[in-house]
Amino acid sequence: MSSATASRVLNRSAPVSAQIAARVESAVRELRYVRRRASAATSRDTGAIAVVAFADVLRFHADQFPVRLLAGAQRVVPDRELVVLTAGPGPARPSLVRYLCGGHVDGVLLVGRWGDPALPGLVQAAGVPVVALGRPPQSQRLAHVDADNLSGARAAVRLLHRAGRRRIATIAGPPDTAPGADRLAGYRRALLDHGDPTRCAVAYGDFGSRSGEHAMVRLLDQFPDVDAVFAASDAMAVGALRALRRLGRRVPDDVAVVGFDDSPAAASARPGLTTVRQPVEDLGARAVELLRDPSPTRSVVLPTHLVVRQSC
Template sequence: MTITEPSAGPACLPPGRTPTLAHVAELAGVSPATASRVLSGSTRVSRAARMQVEEAVQRLGYVRRRPASREPRTSGAVAAVFCEDSARVFGDPFFARVLWGIKRELDGRAPLVILMAGRPEEWRTTAEYLRGGHVAGVLLISSHRDHPAALVHAAAGAPVVLAGRPLTDVPLPYVDADNRGGARAAVRHLVASGRRVIATIAGPSDMAAGVDRLAGYRAGAEEAGLDTTGLIGRGDFGQLSGEHAMNRLLDRRPDLDAVLCASDPMAVGALRALRRAGRRVPDDVAVVGFDDAPIAQRVRPRLTTVRQPIEDLGARIVRELRACMGGKSLSDRGVVLKTKLIVRDSA
């Protein structure tokens, strides 16, 4: 397959002209067949071609037009698309809580289809299902940078609402928690309690929650005049990654006296690493998590954490999707829900 330089032509369509797959292909500098394979989730395209098609879809605002014969098949169903593999979805209580909020708000008024698209083959299946015109709207949950929302929207040909701020400049509505503000409040609490060498275990850099919680930590540290050299670790929101990151932080900065973890499971992993290292919590090292998951109150010491309204987030994305399905504009509009620091025993 030959990739040419993207054209600038179709990006300036006449007013009222609906972009087509041919326009996407022309702007991306690929063949219509390649553009179609990208929208179908096929892996038989190069990374460069995929990125050019994604950019073209976003610039044009392309959405697949459903054949009229398929319209009756939608039945008003809503698809919840989890951009994680099944092990993560079933193992992290965050997803169950989001799903509970979605079900509570739907209240049986529309069928709910649950799709998981964490692996390439799962995304291909999901894209083909959405292209079949089976759903009237899509809830996109836990989207990563390499799960572009614009392609989901284009494939589904139906309204899409995101749970979480998109990292790309895509004009779709979303509902998020105040991740940055919550992390900043946690750092302020740690500083007020006398901690001066405050580390963080950040989440994935390809997810808005990971990016924003790290930004909040940095803002809080800068506000307090703290040096963060060697104090930033990384995890994937899971417990094992938190334990490994805590061990690395202790090796680099044995003088640290506090750690903000970007999820409660990572905080639980950090507690385990600190216990093995002979550090007392909170006497030697204070620990703060994020989410206020059920485990935060079961672990010992009980976890100080930033509470985000997860069930409410699930309910709100359904309300936003209903608004879009009712004809409201799909312009860029984000809803940010408040977070709250819950102080317990660990910090």
């Protein structure tokens, strides 16, 4: 549901179908939505921007990715407070919507799988700009900033091909996330480029280290001839390295490993992890800049590039 649709229903400024109107009104009741008129929103300067992270609280605070995002955002607006809110997946909580729409913040950055399609539209209808960090679902039109995940994954697999690897597997992220889907698509595209799309070997993880370790074991059980793996996150790649050590596979002699992110863990891994660098701080900075003009048709996609270390 777009902000324009929500606004038309709330303002009764234009006719909409009974079905759409019912959906908006149902969301308003469920969330106990409090409307804040755009005139008040534009005249008020709270000095705060909300960063809403849809993630497990412990993982969010242990992960370097959101910390780097916040550092990049703060670089652009050093005089503003970044209010970090964590929320679980699924329908938005009424307290969250009331806070975001209640005149407390001048803009909202959505990080992770926000899930509820009504949330951005309701916040925007209250006159609060919203930008997504990461490509939103195809059903949503929302200003966003993202890294070029598809091209980055494609470049990683091409590097493995050039290194002479013949059975390249991937540990993919969750397919219902944009990074997971795009990095898997880049892997498949690279195999197609080299004429062997039928030789896909895919296991899925949740971007975390433990899931990468388990996925690597599953891949070797199913495809014993795997001689390279592209993991859709550095954390999963580090988990894959642990599994390979435990199973007596040498890296990179027996199996080459490439990750994605260029997190601090990539440089400290043993062997050093070849990875795809995404400009995390720049993502945060550009997202805040985009809040100044968050047209639903605006998007910023930042390039990625390979960082070659000893694992490949």
